[in-house]
Amino acid sequence: KQEVTQIPAALSVPEGENLVLNCSFTDSAIYNLQWFRQDPGKGLTSLLLIQSSQREQTSGRLNASLDKSSGRSTLYIAASQPGDSATYLCAVDPADKLIFGTGTRLQVFP
């Protein structure tokens, strides 16, 4: 059974710091891995999708990497801003059904 774990569960950093969020999964048989952002009481916003054949994807200050053989993905946020404060979720797609981690709650303070 696929299990997805995110570490740390919560993170508080000063504005301007570069930070790394971690995601690990137990079964490497996946089609892709997706990173989302969720603001309090809101739906999910898709940030990046990495297909199983890819090693990384970049969008602006965000960079996500995927090491399928070791069951790991990282989301790198450069030069963090208070507007980045949210819960970040990773999800793996083994067969058109996303399996989510429990998220990392990020707070960036001025």
Place this chain on the structure above:
Amino acid sequence: SQTIHQWPATLVQPVGSPLSLECTVEGTSNPNLYWYRQAAGRGLQLLFYSVGIGQISSEVPQNLSASRPQDRQFILSSKKLLLSDSGFYLCAWRGQGNQPQHFGDGTRLSIL
């Protein structure tokens, strides 16, 4: 561009009452559609998904059902709500091929 709509945004219902949550997608055809639930203190769980009109797959046994009467409409229903049905319900869609899933704004359901 594609958009996804969910309504209502919030709902308070008594135990034993029926439920109908609706989700529609615009700007695409033949999407895969999904219903997820996010319970307090727990992660997102897939409830139902559909690859076409009238085609519904259930992921977990529960008090809920789903229907897809039209290509871009997905409905989540219950005949009698339980306290354990409380949560944040999210609809999502995905295009054909290895594409990302996109989520609606969610419905917060409270059962009294």
